[in-house]
């Protein structure tokens with residue numbers, strides 16, 4: 197049995213809970229459809245992601261979760277990039293969790309992700 201050194205699990209793209217059984221569904225990266233094995237149903241990934249993002253927009257999340265959620269909606273944000281925003285104070289803490297770690301607003305991070313890495317030098321019309 198091979199265990200990845202970096203992470204305990206990389207289940208794919210989070211697609212929200214199954215409408216029927218509530219089990220968490222994970223799509224293969226790039227897949228358009230996610231399958232619930234328990235219910236034997238397929239769901240389109242894209243509308244589910246949009247819904248999840250809408251729901252998560254105002255949520256406060258840790259840096260790693262922010263990267264995961266944004267990557268899940270196709271914005272290709274690495275945890276390193278989130279940390280860079282934090283280091284540059286482009287992304288400011290909006291709260292702390294129970295372990296006293298800073299939490300950030302997903303909407304703020306999403307905006308930074310959509311601006312691209314070179315926001316200061318160029319502004320698309």
Ligand SMILES: [Zn+2]
Nearest residue numbers: 214217232235
């Ligand atoms: Zn199900």
